[in-house]
Amino acid sequence: MNKIKFDNYNLHVTLLGGQSFSWIFDDGYxxxxxxxxxxxxxxxxxxxxxxxxxTQDDEKFVMNYLYRGPVHYDVMLKNxxxxxxxxxxxxKYPHIRLLNQExxxxxxxxxxxxxxxxxxxxxxxxxxxxxYGEKIVIADKDYYLFPKxxxxxxxxxxxxxxxxxxxxxxxxxxAAKTMIQTDVVKxxxxxxxxxxxxxVRELLLGMKGIGxxxxxxxxxxxxxxxxxxxxxxxxxxILTDLYGHNEKTKYSELSxxxxxxxxxxxxxxxxxxxxxxxxKS
DNA sequence: CTCCAGGTACTAA
DNA sequence: TTAGTACCTGGA
Numbered sequence: 585m586n587k588i589k590f591d592n593y594n595l596h597v598t599l600l601g602g603q604s605f606s607w608i609f610d611d612g613y614x615x616x617x618x619x620x621x622x623x624x625x626x627x628x629x630x631x632x633x634x635x636x637x638x639t640q641d642d643e644k645f646v647m648n649y650l651y652r653g654p655v656h657y658d659v660m661l662k663n664x665x666x667x668x669x670x671x672x673x674x675x676k677y678p679h680i681r682l683l684n685q686e687x688x689x690x691x692x693x694x695x696x697x698x699x700x701x702x703x704x705x706x707x708x709x710x711x712x713x714x715x716y717g718e719k720i721v722i723a724d725k726d727y728y729l730f731p732k733x734x735x736x737x738x739x740x741x742x743x744x745x746x747x748x749x750x751x752x753x754x755x756x757x758x759a760a761k762t763m764i765q766t767d768v769v770k771x772x773x774x775x776x777x778x779x780x781x782x783x784v785r786e787l788l789l790g791m792k793g794i795g796x797x798x799x800x801x802x803x804x805x806x807x808x809x810x811x812x813x814x815x816x817x818x819x820x821x822i823l824t825d826l827y828g829h830n831e832k833t834k835y836s837e838l839s840x841x842x843x844x845x846x847x848x849x850x851x852x853x854x855x856x857x858x859x860x861x862x863x864k865s
Numbered sequence: 866c867t868c869c870a871g872g873t874a875c876t877a878a
Numbered sequence: 879t880t881a882g883t884a885c886c887t888g889g890a
């Protein structure tokens with residue numbers, strides 16, 4: 585495998601935490617899916633061992649996935665680790681990072697995630713990939729890419745019924761069709777580059793099955809927005825238990841509060857708090 | 866077997 | 879605009 589110097593990076597929680605459903609940890613190796621490649625990683629103290637498949641040695645691909653370029657990590661930390669909760673969270677799991685996940689894969693994954701437990705989501709996505717994703721063989725073992733959008737867009741009623749996605753199957757197919765047949769992906773990516781957050785949110789909310797929380801997850805994890813705090817059940821617990829909000833507080837109110845309080849880095853803060861608080865409870 | 870986790874769409878007030 | 883309710887699956 586290739587190796588590269590690696591520090592201040594909590595690989596384990598970053599890959600296996602709540603921001604991605606694409607990784608497994610097997611015999612000391614992290615194996616994950618990203619676009620048309622399988623990534624294999626291993627950490628040994630301050631060295632990262634890595635390989636890409638089937639195209640080998642694509643260092644740019646791996647580094648682009650592991651590091652968000654525009655964010656100055658030290659500056660972000662100074663702004664985010666601002667109270668005792670964040671200090672505890674960062675102390676427990678230091679250096680969780682945000683990945684650069686691919687947009688369509690992220691959209692469809694989080695569409696599947698709605699009203700679904702994390703464990704179940706992982707199983708569901710793995711099964712879906714085994715059934716409809718491209719197979720990549722590494723050392724006599726089979727791995728599967730996430731299904732292409734056009735494959736899901738062509739899903740028959742029978743395939744939907746047998747996919748195990750439940751009522752979300754129809755949402756997945758509708759979203760895939762919309763992405764294939766309209767220019768909504770281009771619009772979203774263009775607006776993301778311009779950091780036009782509300783426009784992107786509007787476009788996402790227009791797809792059936794995407795509500796406020798899923799839209800925030802897609803923006804946070806698939807479009808590199810650094811200032812959205814997805815308020816799932818744990819996000820709400822954190823904001824009520826730790827930050828004095830009311831259980832009845834509207835999503836949009838919580839949303840704007842986190843944007844202001846976390847100094848423009850609500851996504852990062854959310855990630856630290858989420859992994860810590862969820863483990864703690 | 867029952868119970869639980871987990872967001873969104875839809876309808877009625 | 880808000881409150882209530884149905885929804886689907888896997889796992890404990």
